[in-house]
Amino acid sequence: MTIQVAMKCVPELDPEFVPAALWNREYAKLAAADPGKRNLALCVERANGCVSRLDTVVLSDSEANRPLTLRYVERIVKFLLWARGGWKLTVAGAPELVPALAEIYSPEGARKFDYAVIGKKIYDHPFTVTGCAYEAAPAAKEIGLKLGGHFDGCRIGFDLGGSDRKCAAVIDGKTVHSEEVVWDPYFQSDINYHIEGIVDSLKRAAAKLPRIDSIGGSAAGVYVDNQPRIASLFRGIPEEQFESRVRPVFLEIAKQFPGIPFVVLNDGEVTALAGAISIGKNALLGLAMGTSEAVGFVTPEGTLTDHLNELAFAPIDYREQNAPVDEWSGDAGVGALYLSQQAVGRLAKRAGFDFPAGTPLPEQLKLVQKAMENDDERAAKIYRTIGSYLGYAVGHYAMFYPMENLLLLGRVSSGKGGSIILDVARDVLAKEFPELKVEFHIPDEAFKRHGQAVIAATLPEL
Template sequence: MAAADPMPPAAAKILLAKPAVPAPLDPGFSPLVLAKKQYLKAVAGSTESVEWALPRADGCAHYKLPVFPEDSPDVEASVYLAGVLIQEMIWQRSAKSLLLSGPAKICEALAKEYSPSGMYAFEVSSMPNVCGTPEEPFVVKVVPASELPPAKDMPQVCGKKADGCRLAFDLGKSDIKTVAVKDGEVVYSKETEWDVTNPDPDYHFKAVTDALKLAKETLPKVDAIGGSATGTVGAQNEATWCDIFPNVPPPVYKAKVVDIFQRMAKEVAGDVPLKVINDGEVTALAAVQKLEGKGNIMGISMGSSEGAGYANAEGNLMGWINELCYVKLDLNPEAPTDPWTKGSHRGMSHMYLGQRGATKLAAKAGVKVPENFVYPHPDMCTIKHECHAQCLKMIQKAMEDPALRPSVEQLYVTMGVYLGYALAQYCEFYAIDHVMILGRVSKGDGGDIMLNTAKKVLETEFPECAKMQFHTADDHFKAVGQCIAAAALPSIA
């Protein structure tokens, strides 16, 4: 495979950093958050900067980065880091376009990278669908600084009370979680494995409706249905860009997937209120409920991938997409590629903070796994999610073996290092007082080791972030917590 995210020598010289808390099973791990620290020290004497704005339907992101002069041999480090930070902000909030202002050569280089054939072609091709405007291409323009729109956010209020009789679903990349809730109490919950790689939307429709119908049998009636899914969901519950349907052909997706949530609800319960949002947003709302209304909460679900969400000081959503699974964490030139970006990027979060992150470390931790699960076997980017889920079960079982446990613990220490540096990275863009960790990867003793290691990272390298409080719930809540919060989303008249 051709090199993904090629890093120029000047960028490598300035940006590659070794963590003070090392990842025992990943010695090449080079956190982006440390790279930025090193860069800002190196560029401190420069008076030049590049600015950008990322407009979206209900807001705009804005950022300013000091850069090396255009004639400096280190200018490639500025271009590389700016590209990575733009990518990070795109997946935090979404964007219809990229507006650049600053030194001409740097802006030209970034415009080239964010072209349909550039390094960030995946972002360029994805954003129109993410924004629900597939007919409008992602546009890059270089403009005077005075024409850059200011930062703007529009926080959103969602339901937080699960009164009446409700169904809810959480669609992950390896299973369907369903719950039935009666006056705030869970009366039924189940996880059903499914194959998200199936290209037939009728398969997905039947899999979810069958699971919901089983849950429905435990209620006297259905007053509302709430749901969450990976990817982006429109205001009218449209599946605008949901990566749980990755192999459905685009024309079929438009015809049979965009309205799939509305059709599912109607099939199961008729015209009852329905509300479906991104899984990360539900994670944040689950955290708000669990913490009894506290704010500035980052919720992270470590399941098939990384689901993330954020609630502000008032406990409301920001209107961001929070697809942090597509954010780069690791600048190691040998970092893993991934199946979603088709190998065009390295070091993306979903290969670190979900079950694929555990799978790629399993063999190094002494867990006996099939040969094609031993990283960097090329099958690692094509193996189905449910197979990774089975591998995670092998890891968890190995933790119960006294002979294997010491080596398997190093896997969870490594993932804790990933999590700690990721949280420090997120703190630049989110005010985080509390973080709640959910998802099957965080279950059991291994999850405790992971969280304690993440705390150690913050205390050691980022004392300004170490005040954040970590929260978990019992294992059952970790597995279906998002689904329970989703049940409260729709309002009942």
């Protein structure tokens, strides 16, 4: 048994794309028509006993159905692990899936990256898979956190990306300094490169303030108590130095500013905060298309959660052959390859651009943006394709997030190209997911480029 999907808004440079939302929709139709269908709960436990739970319906257990159901469930598990986080997965209602998932998420399995990172590295527990009856599934237990939105005093905010670092100085909510410095942190093997760059930006901002009351930061990766557990910015540091040099990096930087509150959050969370504060609305997914894909979510109640929201690793393309593969995690079809400057680089050749060998992705993006400003149809095709990706991704994200608003940030969304992306994404939602009432927002250019640094400055409470 196989599933075929028909798109109403085919990405013109990538017609083989298989939207996760449409594939799951077709699977749900098959399951609904199956007399032997079963209720299934997928529960992931993380720190402090918190549990996220997703309930669905799967096909009856048969040799013919098992491959399809395993693919359906495994892709949802992968999404849950990076959207919610958790070191323990409970599969409630389909016992035949437990051994298969345990093998996939094992030290030698197809998802060995996820096994290693989502378990010991982030949560200090070995990742485990267990099963139980549907009726015995753990109940959901979630928490909300109120952070950010503090504008009083003299504050510094920074935002660390893969191609530049931004830093802002803010006095009682007014930005008095904002700058962007190009850097190349990804493959630097000496942590001092990162430390010196960050401290330099902080000191340049400090020079614009009469005093420093607090420092807030935004950076890609997973952060617990200001310590990176996984972060692409430090990928060049030898693994054996991660615990001793990378984890305490912001604690060491904070020592240079003694007595000053210092908070670092995932850049996706700061994106979401920026959106909620700037437009005055909650139930908001903030999505930054930059070096990678950064996502954060502000709940309908206006709080953040302890969820990971690392959707760069979450799958949105279910094609089984020829899907682009993330060179870090080894998985195919994940968000970073479709909703970031990596997507621009991947699509540029198909669009007809011929960049010199070795042209860095940030430079490729700049050249595509320049072409778009001149109404180059090649660039327009790239942006229309990414817009289609985004529309279908939002359709899939709605399975996991009760969102009413989406704020789009990041370099890829700048200029004329950003408007094209949003127009196409809205068209996808209207044609494929009319039941979703998601309002898209895009800030002005200055806010898109520096808004995260400014909002990061509001994180600490004085």
